Amino acid sequence: MIQRTPASIEARESSQRPATGTATLQIPEPRPDWQKLMSNAITSPEELLKRLGLPVEPWLKGARAGHGLFPVRVPEPFVQRMQPGNPNDPLLRQVLPLIEESHQEPGFVRDPLGEDDAIQTTGLIRKYRSRALLMVTGHCAINCRYCFRRHFPYGEHRLSPDDRHEVINTLTASPEINEVIFSGGDPLAANDRLLAQWAELLDTVPHLRRLRIHSRLPVVIPQRVNDSLLKWLSESRLQKVLVVHINHPAELDQATRQALSRLREAGVTLLNQSVILKGVNDSTDTLAQLSETLFEAGVMPYYLHAFDPVEGAHHFAVNDDRAKALVRELMEQLPGFLVPKLVRELPGAASKTPLL
Ligand SMILES: *Cc1c(COP(=O)(O)O)cnc(C)c1O
Numbered sequence: 268m269i270q271r272t273p274a275s276i277e278a279r280e281s282s283q284r285p286a287t288g289t290a291t292l293q294i295p296e297p298r299p300d301w302q303k304l305m306s307n308a309i310t311s312p313e314e315l316l317k318r319l320g321l322p323v324e325p326w327l328k329g330a331r332a333g334h335g336l337f338p339v340r341v342p343e344p345f346v347q348r349m350q351p352g353n354p355n356d357p358l359l360r361q362v363l364p365l366i367e368e369s370h371q372e373p374g375f376v377r378d379p380l381g382e383d384d385a386i387q388t389t390g391l392i393r394k395y396r397s398r399a400l401l402m403v404t405g406h407c408a409i410n411c412r413y414c415f416r417r418h419f420p421y422g423e424h425r426l427s428p429d430d431r432h433e434v435i436n437t438l439t440a441s442p443e444i445n446e447v448i449f450s451g452g453d454p455l456a457a458n459d460r461l462l463a464q465w466a467e468l469l470d471t472v473p474h475l476r477r478l479r480i481h482s483r484l485p486v487v488i489p490q491r492v493n494d495s496l497l498k499w500l501s502e503s504r505l506q507k508v509l510v511v512h513i514n515h516p517a518e519l520d521q522a523t524r525q526a527l528s529r530l531r532e533a534g535v536t537l538l539n540q541s542v543i544l545k546g547v548n549d550s551t552d553t554l555a556q557l558s559e560t561l562f563e564a565g566v567m568p569y570y571l572h573a574f575d576p577v578e579g580a581h582h583f584a585v586n587d588d589r590a591k592a593l594v595r596e597l598m599e600q601l602p603g604f605l606v607p608k609l610v611r612e613l614p615g616a617a618s619k620t621p622l623l
C-alpha cells in the first residue's frame with residue numbers, strides 16, 4: 268500500500284508537462300540524484316538476495332511470499348551498509364521478507380493503532396490536542412517489514428487542491444493546534460516543489476509554531492538532503508524539528524552523518540525514534556551504542572516504540588516486560604538524556620503512553 272507506483276510521479280509531472288502555447292522551449296529540470304536512487308531501488312526478492320550474495324535456499328520462498336503482501340523496496344545507499352553474505356544483518360532483517368510474514372497469528376491485526384478512526388479531514392490525522400499529522404504522500408523510500416502502516420489504505424489519501432484548501436481551513440479554525448507534523452508514507456519522498464508549497468501555506472496559519480517532519484529518508488538516501496530541501500526549510504518562519512527513524516547504529520554511515528549535519532546547520536532540531544525489534548536491536552548493548560552514535564551525529568534519542576502487533580510482523584515482536592528490562596539496563600549505562608522514552612500508541616489515548 269505504501270509504494271505501489273514507481274517513485275516520484277509528482278516530479279515527472281512537473282518536469283515533463285508540455286510547454287503551453289508559446290515558442291519558449293522549456294528545458295526540463297534534471298531529476299535530482301535522490302529521485303533516481305528512489306526509482307532505482309531494489310524491488311524484487313531475487314535481486315535483493317543476489318545483491319547480498321545470499322542463496323536462493325532457504326530465503327527465496329519466504330521472501331516471495333512476503334513480497335506479495337507488502338512489496339520489497341530498498342534503495343542502494345541503504346544496501347551498501349549491509350554485510351554481504353550475512354542473513355542476520357540487522358539492516359537486512361528490516362527489509363527482507365521471511366516466511367513468517369505469511370503466518371497468521373492471533374492478536375496481530377491490520378490497524379493496531381486505530382488510525383482509520385482518527386482521520387479528521389482528508390490527509391489530516393488528529394489524535395492529540397496540539398498537533399496534527401499531515402499525510403503528505405503515501406510513498407516511502409524503503410519498505411520496512413515491521414511497519415505498522417503496511418496495511419494502511421494510502422490510495423485514499425492523495426490530496427487534491429481542494430483537499431489542501433480544506434486542510435488549511437481546518438488548521439486555521441483550530442487555534443489549539445500549534446504544530447503540524449509532515450507524515451506519510453515518508454513525507455520527504457514528496458518533491459521539494461510540493462513540500463515548499465505546503466510550508467508556504469502553513470506559514471500563513473498564525474497560531475502554528477512548529478513544523479515537524481517524520482522521515483526515514485535522510486538515513487536511507489542521504490542525498491535527499493540537498494540544496495532545494497534546505498532552501499524551503501530555511502525559508503519557513505516555523506521552528507523545524509526532524510524526527511528520523513533509525514533502529515540500529517550501523518544505519519549511520521558517513522553520508523548520513525553529513526546529511527544530518529547539514530540539517531542541523533540549517534537550524535533543524537534532530538530527534539530519533541526507533542522501534543524495538545527482535546533480531547535487530549533487542550539488546551542493551553545495541554541500544555546503548557545506538558544512543559551514543561546518534562548523539563555523536565547531533566541527534567537526540569526521543570522515542571523507543573514498544574512493538575505493535577501488526578499482522579505479518581510477529582517475528583519481530585519483543586514483549587513489553589523484555590522491553591522494559593532493556594530500558595532499565597540502558598538507564599544504568601547512559602546519561603538520562605540518552606535514554607529514549609519507551610512508549611506505545613494506544614487507540615483513543617491523548618498522548619503516547621509511557622511503559623515505564
Ligand atoms: C505520535 C503521534 C504524534 C506526535 O506525538 P508526540 O508525542 O508529540 O511526538 C501526533 N499525532 C499522532 C497521530 C501520533 O501518532
Ligand code: SF4
Nearest residue numbers: 407410411414452483
Ligand atoms: S517504517 Fe516508515 S519508512 Fe518504513 S515503511 Fe513504515 S512509514 Fe515507510
